[in-house]
Amino acid sequence: MSFRTEYMQDLMSRVEKNHPAQPEFHQAVKEVLLCMEPVAEKNPQYVQAGIFERIVEPERAIVFRVSWVDDNGNVQVNRGFRIQFNSAIGPYKGGLRFHPSVNLGVIKFLGFEQIFKNSLTGLPMGGGKGGSDFDPKGKSDGEVMRFCQSFMTELAKHIGPNTDVPAGDIGVGAREIGYMYGQYKRLQNEFTGVLTGKGLNYGGSLVRTQATGYGCCYFTQEMLATRGDSFKDKEVVISGSGNVAIYAAEKSYELGAKVVAMSDSNGYIYDPNGIDLDAVKQLKEVERKRIKEYLTDHPQATYEEGCHNIWNVKCQIALPCATQNELNKEAAETLVKNGVIAVAEGANMPSTPEAVDIFLENKVLFGPGKAANAGGVATSGLEMSQNSLRYSWSFEEVDEKLKLIMKNIHSSAREAATTYGDADNYVLGANIAGFLKVADAMYMQGIAY
Ligand code: NDP
Numbered sequence: 001m002s003f004r005t006e007y008m009q010d011l012m013s014r015v016e017k018n019h020p021a022q023p024e025f026h027q028a029v030k031e032v033l034l035c036m037e038p039v040a041e042k043n044p045q046y047v048q049a050g051i052f053e054r055i056v057e058p059e060r061a062i063v064f065r066v067s068w069v070d071d072n073g074n075v076q077v078n079r080g081f082r083i084q085f086n087s088a089i090g091p092y093k094g095g096l097r098f099h100p101s102v103n104l105g106v107i108k109f110l111g112f113e114q115i116f117k118n119s120l121t122g123l124p125m126g127g128g129k130g131g132s133d134f135d136p137k138g139k140s141d142g143e144v145m146r147f148c149q150s151f152m153t154e155l156a157k158h159i160g161p162n163t164d165v166p167a168g169d170i171g172v173g174a175r176e177i178g179y180m181y182g183q184y185k186r187l188q189n190e191f192t193g194v195l196t197g198k199g200l201n202y203g204g205s206l207v208r209t210q211a212t213g214y215g216c217c218y219f220t221q222e223m224l225a226t227r228g229d230s231f232k233d234k235e236v237v238i239s240g241s242g243n244v245a246i247y248a249a250e251k252s253y254e255l256g257a258k259v260v261a262m263s264d265s266n267g268y269i270y271d272p273n274g275i276d277l278d279a280v281k282q283l284k285e286v287e288r289k290r291i292k293e294y295l296t297d298h299p300q301a302t303y304e305e306g307c308h309n310i311w312n313v314k315c316q317i318a319l320p321c322a323t324q325n326e327l328n329k330e331a332a333e334t335l336v337k338n339g340v341i342a343v344a345e346g347a348n349m350p351s352t353p354e355a356v357d358i359f360l361e362n363k364v365l366f367g368p369g370k371a372a373n374a375g376g377v378a379t380s381g382l383e384m385s386q387n388s389l390r391y392s393w394s395f396e397e398v399d400e401k402l403k404l405i406m407k408n409i410h411s412s413a414r415e416a417a418t419t420y421g422d423a424d425n426y427v428l429g430a431n432i433a434g435f436l437k438v439a440d441a442m443y444m445q446g447i448a449y
Pocket of ligand 1: 099101168169170171172212240241242243244245263264265266307321322323324326346347348373374376377
């Protein structure tokens with residue numbers, strides 16, 4: 001897709017020039033600006049106030065050294081990042097990713113998406129994201145702890161419960177959040193809700209672990225309902241086998257579907273009987289092993305090396321829950337040929353722009369990550385509320401709130417898409433609905449930042 005207006009084309013060129021060699025950031029910005037052309041036409045006040053120019057520029061970008069000592073006594077040096085992208089509607093909020101592929105551009109793309117996602121939840125949260133090129137895979141608990149402590153020693157200077165509240169993402173789960181929270185508390189001498197995704201015994205919220213995966217299924221359920229359909233008796237393919245993938249699989253089963261394939265970064269498993277989710281949880285959450293080990297106790301299953309071929313498995317519902325750009329044009333064409341009805345992004349930007357076009361052209365129900373995976377940050381928002389109240393809600397209470405939030409995100413995205421002339425286009429709807437609230441807040445707050 002290309003721009004219709006010179007104004008947006010010029011802005012896009014400026015972003016590419018000002019943030020060179022950051023393809024993921026350019027991709028995320030382009031997707032949003034393409035949806036903004038009709039918004040700019042309808043709302044000249046946003047153009048006049050430079051809202052579009054301002055929203056693509058982070059309020060603050062923090063890059064820092066993280067040095068630590070490994071188990072052999074060697075000094076290791078990693079890079080740390082925190083992008084505080086937009087605080088118009090609340091404190092910066094967004095996860096931390098620890099993965100060797102992390103760089104400034106990846107964190108900027110994630111922080112940018114987070115602005116619109118957080119706005120869509122209806123909760124008062126601005127957009128931010130952070131992380132490091134540190135790889136927790138293969139490291140001892142002691143090494144992970146020393147890294148997390150060093151990382152937080154610098155990050156603590158920039159965050160706070162009313163300023164910036166990080167959470168988990170790829171490579172950052174309960175263990176890493178625990179080590180970072182311990183270090184923050186030591187440094188600041190205060191027990192506050194500065195991180196979300198905390199353990200249940202020190203301020204965490206029930207359902208946070210399940211929230212992104214469950215929320216992705218609740219969103220898919222809403223999309224299916226617009227065509228009188230549901231998860232019942234559908235075959236589901238889910239990429240990844242991390243936090244989001246596992247709980248998307250759990251909810252798919254609860255809603256009456258069968259999950260036939262899952263993956264990790266090395267390859268994918270296919271089980272015609274339906275993936276045994278307890279076995280996957282044991283392998284990935286407890287033993288931290290590779291997914292191919294699933295075959296040891298499940299001889300009827302097959303394993304194929306290379307994670308991208310998972311999209312060749314026939315299914316009616318596809319939930320990409322691993323990482324960005326993991327589903328390309330060819331994969332989208334194969335899914336369509338095999339009769340896919342709905343695709344919802346548990347991961348952030350897992351579908352390439354060409355793949356999204358294929359889904360939209362073929363009238364596949366397509367839930368973009370900003371909307372479909374917003375359940376995680378929404379429940380983080382609920383964790384913040386509980387921390388402020390010094391109170392805990394029950395599993396059922398939080399799950400009900402999560403369901404309602406996902407339903408509202410679906411209806412506001414659909415409503416915005418309808419207003420702008422393309423009811424089934426959730427990409428357009430999510431971007432516009434997310435943008436309007438932030439844009440109005442920026443407009444009302446003046447031009448000082
Ligand atoms: P986890 O680290 O728990 O799991 C990530 C999964 O994706 C693993 O199975 C991993 O395989 C696989 N993976 C990671 N990198 C790659 C890669 N480059 N190529 C192929 N597979 C890869 O992360 P989460 O489940 O938390 O996050 C998954 C996605 O969901 C990310 O895009 C994240 O931004 C997004 N997300 C997460 C939220 C949350 O609440 N956790 C909220 C909203 C979005 P391996 O084990 O081999 O590395």
